[in-house]
Amino acid sequence: MANRIPTAKITLTYPLYSCAFDPTDSSLIVAGGGGPGRNGIGNKVTVLDTSDPVELSQIAELELSPNEDNVTSLAVGPRKDKNLTVFAGVNSSDKDIKKGKNEHFRVFGINHPGRAAKTSGVRVSEIARDALFLHKDASTYQRLLRLSHPYENSAQLGAAASGFSKQPEIALFDVPCAGGGRWKSRGTLEIPTEAMDLDVVQTGPDTYQLAYCDDHEIFTVEVSKNEISEPKCVYTITPDEGATAKASFKSLRYLTSGFLITVVNKPKHQGVALHGFRLPAKSQENARLAIQARLPKGVSRATGLAVRNLSPASSPSDKHGETQFVVAVAGNDSSISLFTLEHKSAATVDLLADLAPFQVLKGVHPSNITGLSFSTFTPPKSASKTPELSVKLASVAVGFTTVVHSIPLKKHVDKSKQERKGGPPRQSRYVVALKSQGESPVTVITLLTIVVLILALVGQTFLEAKEIGKPVLGVRPYLPTSWTKPFRNVPAINQKTVKDLLSEANVHHSQPLVIRHGDTQGTDSEELPPLHVGIHDEEVHGPATSWEDLDPKEQHLWKERLKRTGHWVESMGENIFQGVLFGEIGGAIGNIVGEAL
Known part of the structure; x- marks a missing residue:
């Protein structure tokens, strides 16, 4: 398959800040606006059809009040019949905020009569508004909004975080599976530092976990039917060795209930990294770095993150097993770096592996990317007559543009799990069809x-x-x-050097010193006798000659003898021998030294 990703683009009439796919359809919801004021740029929610991989078309739009703020956050909830629920963050008018009333939490309904009505009959309307945050700072807005992954016949948990608040908060709310715009507040968490990003995962039939990060720490919160735990710090960034500035978290997303992936901006615009963390299984443990990768050098800061599981579990209690995630990171240069990441299971242990880039989409937008979102991918039940499959990646920018990339997928059969005779067939799943740099281990x-x-x-x-x-x-x-030459037994080189021995002898003697061989009794015939350094007694030890008077052959033999026993190396030089007497090297000793040459 060609290394090509089909691309579709549309330019709307307002700056865009959020986007999210309909999990059951090819529709994409985008939103933003110019905020309050008379700038002539409206605040809107727009529905786009993305079924054509090279062309986007607008099928519905709702213009919001020009006196209120633009849409800052967006999440798509469940569908009931032909009605889709969309949650959003929109600040009330300045007039209402001054009165202490900010109904920032909005619920929209999208009525979609059917696929045949691509450009007509689709209606977007506001069906509810409320305030989730307790504190009434005039500058506070709903900066972040996330829902847990939808499962059939299971409620979702939503989380919204404030921005620019003097007392930062995270509000939790329930989203019933029946849809229809219904929701129920679960209360708020007061946190010491504003959340940079957050995500929610369902861990059981009625249990969830919230994860959020500030600049330098990751926290988790356990949420059950009757209780919400206090935030627990599970990871803290520390400066690199020798540095004072810390890296900082930009985004995080759950991969599974056991793993998180985060985007980390290096200090002083030195680059961006992806870090995958294994979350603690016990309350006293911390998260551990499980895998990491770097973005291209041209990306100095990241602005967004999106993740999609290509073989999602059918219920929160199911194991994920062997599956591939596709990861997208938006950079400050308007690029999008694409990665694949493998989740593997071995016995009872889950692992992350092969976090590898497969393409960099450069210059996707003419301005900063403000939102990323993957479409839902549900593997087909039958491979027969299946059209070319893809997962769509939407990105929006402050410069009015929406771009959708269709990343091709292919069926993958795990060859490591051989089919046994009479046993079940080998498992198949879907993966990105484009080859990643880490896919082939040939090199x-x-x-x-x-x-x-x-x-x-x-x-x-x-x-x-x-x-x-x-x-x-x-x-x-x-x-x-x-x-x-055959091996010989050579004494271990843990002795003092000639320089050390001469220095020690000089402390006790003022007479000329001699280096000679000690007593040979008790030594092997092929071993050198011990070395002796001290004053010379010619009557006892025989004649000795100064270094300067030794002929070159004898000097060479003495150096080799001292090197073999570790007493001298070339770097010491010959100056340490000046004025020192040397005993004779006898024939046997000369032969032992000579044989080693």
Whole structure:
């Protein structure tokens, strides 16, 4: 398949800040606006049809009050019959806010009569508004909004976080599976620092977990039917060794109930990293870094994150098993970096592996990217007559543009799980059809093979040089003589150097010092006798000659003898021998030294 991602683009009449797909349809909801004032730019919610991979079309739009704020956050809820629920954040008018009334939490309904009515009959309307936050700061707005993944016959948990508030909050609310715009507040969490991002995951039939991050820490909150726990810090960023500035979190998303993926901006605009974390299984544990990757060097800051599981579980209690995630990160250069990430299961252990880039979409928008969203992908029940499959990635920008990329998918059969005779067929799933940089291990395997072969050749050459084992390469006749000498027992080089010995002797003696061989009694015939450094007694020890008067051959033998026992190395130089006497090297000792040359 060609390394190509079909692209569709549309330019609307207002700046865009949020986008989300209908989980049951190809519709995309985008929203934003110019805010309150007479700038002539409206505040709107627009429904786009994305079924054509190279063309986007507008099918419905709702213009909001010009006196109120623009739409700052968006999340798509459940569908009931032909009605889709959309939750959003829209601040009330300045007049109402001054009165202490800010109904920032909005609920919209999208009535979609059917697929045949692409451009007519679709209506968007506001069906509810309320205030979730307790504090009434005039500058507060609903900055973040997320819903847990939808499961059939299961309620969702929603979370909204405030921005610019003197007392930051996260509000929780229930979204019944019946849809119809119904919701119920679950209360609020007061947090010390504004949340940079948040996400929600369902962990059981009636249990959920909220995760949020500020600049440097990740927190989790357990939510059950009757209780909401206090936030627990599970990870803290620390400065790199030798540095004072810390990296900072920008975004986070749940992969599963056991793993989070985060976007981390390096300090001083030094780049962006993706970090995957294994969440703690026990209350006393912290999250652990499980996998990481870097974005291209041209991206100095990230502005958004989106994640999609290509083989989603059918219920929150099901294991995810072998599945691939596709990850998108928006950069400050209006690029989108695309990655694949594998989730693997081995016995009772789940792992993250192969976080690898497969494409960088450059210059996607003429202005900053403000929102990213993947469409829902549900694997087809039958592979017969299935059209070309894809997962769609929507991005919106402050410059009025919406772009949708259709990332092609392919069926993948796990070859590591061989089909047994009479057993179940090998499992199949869907993965990104474009090859990632980490998908093929050929380069790594080739390099490892070359290294192993080189080590094997070196080892075999060494064995043949010393006549150990049977010859295979037959290289011994061509090797230098010094390589083929048999092993000798050489004393361990843990002794003092000649320089140390001479210094110690000088402390006790003012007479000329001599270096000579000690008593040979008790030594092996092929071992050098011990070294003696001290004053010279010619009647006892025999004649000795100064270093300067030794002939070159004797100097060479003495240096080799001292090197073999670890007393001298070339870097010490010969100056330490000036004025020192040397005893004779006898024939036997000379032979032992000479054989090693």
